[in-house]
Amino acid sequence: MRTIFFLLQKEFKQIFRNRAILVMISVMPVVQLMVLPLAANYEVKNINLCVVDHDHSTTSQKLINKITSSGYFKLTGNASSFHEAFPLMESDAADLILEVPQHFERNLVREDEQKLFVAVNAINGTKANLGGAYLGSIIRDYNREIRLEWNVPGRFNAAPLIDISSSNWFNPLLNYRVFMVPGILAILVTMIGGFLTALNIVKEKEVGTIEQINVTPLRKHHFILGKLIPFWVLGNVVFTLGLLVAWAIYGIVPVGNLIVLYVFVGVYLLAVLGFGLLVSTVCETQQQAMFIMFFFMMIFILMGGLFTPIDSMPEWAKLISRFNPVSYLISVMRMVVLKGSDLYDVRIHLGIVALFAVVLNGWAVLNYKKTS
Amino acid sequence: MKQFLTFVRKEFAHVLRDRKTLLILFGMPVVQILIFGFALTSEVKNSRVLIVDNANDVASRQLLTKIEASQYFEVDRSVMSPLQMEAAFREGEIKMAIVFPANFNEDLLHQNQAHVQIVTDASDPNTATSLTNYVSSIIQDYQASLNQTLSVPLRILPETRFIYNPQLKGVYNYVPGVMALVLMLVCVMMTAVSIVREKETGTMEVLLVSPFKPVLVILSKAVPYLILSLVNVGTILLMSIFVLDLPVAGNLLLLLAESTLFIITCLTLGIFISIKTNSQQVAMLISLMGMLLPTMLFSGFMFPIENMPWPLQIISNIVPSKWYYLIVKAVMIKGLGFSAIWKETLILAGMTLFLFVVSLKNFKIRLA
Numbered sequence: 169m170r171t172i173f174f175l176l177q178k179e180f181k182q183i184f185r186n187r188a189i190l191v192m193i194s195v196m197p198v199v200q201l202m203v204l205p206l207a208a209n210y211e212v213k214n215i216n217l218c219v220v221d222h223d224h225s226t227t228s229q230k231l232i233n234k235i236t237s238s239g240y241f242k243l244t245g246n247a248s249s250f251h252e253a254f255p256l257m258e259s260d261a262a263d264l265i266l267e268v269p270q271h272f273e274r275n276l277v278r279e280d281e282q283k284l285f286v287a288v289n290a291i292n293g294t295k296a297n298l299g300g301a302y303l304g305s306i307i308r309d310y311n312r313e314i315r316l317e318w319n320v321p322g323r324f325n326a327a328p329l330i331d332i333s334s335s336n337w338f339n340p341l342l343n344y345r346v347f348m349v350p351g352i353l354a355i356l357v358t359m360i361g362g363f364l365t366a367l368n369i370v371k372e373k374e375v376g377t378i379e380q381i382n383v384t385p386l387r388k389h390h391f392i393l394g395k396l397i398p399f400w401v402l403g404n405v406v407f408t409l410g411l412l413v414a415w416a417i418y419g420i421v422p423v424g425n426l427i428v429l430y431v432f433v434g435v436y437l438l439a440v441l442g443f444g445l446l447v448s449t450v451c452e453t454q455q456q457a458m459f460i461m462f463f464f465m466m467i468f469i470l471m472g473g474l475f476t477p478i479d480s481m482p483e484w485a486k487l488i489s490r491f492n493p494v495s496y497l498i499s500v501m502r503m504v505v506l507k508g509s510d511l512y513d514v515r516i517h518l519g520i521v522a523l524f525a526v527v528l529n530g531w532a533v534l535n536y537k538k539t540s
Numbered sequence: 541m542k543q544f545l546t547f548v549r550k551e552f553a554h555v556l557r558d559r560k561t562l563l564i565l566f567g568m569p570v571v572q573i574l575i576f577g578f579a580l581t582s583e584v585k586n587s588r589v590l591i592v593d594n595a596n597d598v599a600s601r602q603l604l605t606k607i608e609a610s611q612y613f614e615v616d617r618s619v620m621s622p623l624q625m626e627a628a629f630r631e632g633e634i635k636m637a638i639v640f641p642a643n644f645n646e647d648l649l650h651q652n653q654a655h656v657q658i659v660t661d662a663s664d665p666n667t668a669t670s671l672t673n674y675v676s677s678i679i680q681d682y683q684a685s686l687n688q689t690l691s692v693p694l695r696i697l698p699e700t701r702f703i704y705n706p707q708l709k710g711v712y713n714y715v716p717g718v719m720a721l722v723l724m725l726v727c728v729m730m731t732a733v734s735i736v737r738e739k740e741t742g743t744m745e746v747l748l749v750s751p752f753k754p755v756l757v758i759l760s761k762a763v764p765y766l767i768l769s770l771v772n773v774g775t776i777l778l779m780s781i782f783v784l785d786l787p788v789a790g791n792l793l794l795l796l797a798e799s800t801l802f803i804i805t806c807l808t809l810g811i812f813i814s815i816k817t818n819s820q821q822v823a824m825l826i827s828l829m830g831m832l833l834p835t836m837l838f839s840g841f842m843f844p845i846e847n848m849p850w851p852l853q854i855i856s857n858i859v860p861s862k863w864y865y866l867i868v869k870a871v872m873i874k875g876l877g878f879s880a881i882w883k884e885t886l887i888l889a890g891m892t893l894f895l896f897v898v899s900l901k902n903f904k905i906r907l908a
Contacts, residue, residue: 276696280693284699286701292841297708311696330648347665347666363828470576480587503632513630
């Protein structure tokens, strides 16, 4: 016990002596958590629209007005032909070109049916899809208005109608930030915990101080614990800072119990630190450790359900994400913070993460050799 | 010149000796392309949906078959009390519940109006909105099929054409994005560590006392990484063409030249970080933790920059990968020429020059 105490003293001293690292772990997560959720927003608005109106009738004018006043579209150009409008799309000045054919109004009355041409820049499929859908629904609304205005009453029969009422639980205002903040906090905690441990031990190897530790009568598990505990504490500090930022900047107060969060994060950090340890036992240089961590971190983040839902992935990817500790933290964070899930609701997640912790740390201890 | 080549060869040997790092360097773009190309989609599919069918009549069953047939949902039919339903939501078992009231068909036939209730787990607003839209449109379709006999007058039919990417595939957006992301991170990380490591291990002293200009020392470190990064560009392009069926629409040479410029920008940024820091750990933390998330977000390939609040739009301008992403999109996908991207090219070149000058100014020949 006394050995561990001295070891901890040494480790903490080493960490606190390095000012740059301290700033890094206290300021960077806070700044990132303040800024990044503002950037991560799937909402599509300000779609640049270019109009080619061959008709110049009241009907087409009204339609264009309706579209631009919807709030989704910004009229960035008028062109006299599609040919003239296309360069605007090439230069990203227009995301969408709406072309109203000649005699649109006249033919609409005569033929009861008229076409509108819409060209969408579809490089970003999601945006194109949504932009097209918005435009479609505005046109449909407008169509309905025209019908009511122009139509002879009685020509239109009442038809059976299914009335849909929807309610959005847990986040009635559909606030995207509330969803992103816990996810980003999860990533930050993971990065701090994983990188610091991995780099710390490899550094001792590279600089040669690990030899000195190896020749002392220190037990293996003492050494591991001495490395784990300080970073575990730091991880919790970063997590707490993050929760404070979430509350102060975004007004997010966890609906669920804080104790549940801390219990889960406590166990989770052990798993992540174990992973860091494992990486550091495999590597000889800090550069190697960093690249390997980076490699896994990238996969963990991308496949962790932070930006895209795991449910939508193909089966093989879902299988991989079961071995991704980050995906469990992200989902538990969101569950507890937004839905108020309790310890019983997250029991499976907790069990799996605990298993990760045992396996990864065990593997790291086995891999760590006192003789090089 | 001969001296310089010798140094480059030495640096190359250093890089090639480290097999583990090399494996990661070359494996990274491959894995990323695979993940982005096949695993990630912002489309919502296979969501677990709970159906509470209190009616169990003709209309509700017809509607249910339609919902079950859709790939968006994985339907679970069981009757739950509201309390059980909430528990299912809290455990994350279901994303949505659709509740049919008793007498659904009766209401529809005799009162011309029936109700359906949708409850979504809106903790994920994106999924919630998409699911609601999917169900609504299925219900509307069903409703329209009931009304088939009525003809609707005065129809305006929008005809939509998707330019550049008619099938709305994700890769059109992701491949340029991955190039901007991987090159940036890999280049910055590699050079950021390389000089500071010499400082930390003390070999920098040796280099500095040699009769060899410090600038050349730095340049010779950058050359191997430049070549490695070009190999990565090649890998990504080959995978994009042969695995993802996304060919280069524009001039390949132009694309390679622009990529080289971007790589040099990132290498210079790495060198700058390396000169300003004193330990590998700090250099790594800056180049990795400081850059990973911002590059992912500010390149513009995951989240459109024009939707961000204006201060962030301004910040995004200093992220080099944003400009490179625009360039790759223009050349590779739109097939445009240099005239379309000269502005972006100029910005990258300006950034490189600026970083280079600042690095040179800050480079100390003497170690403290």
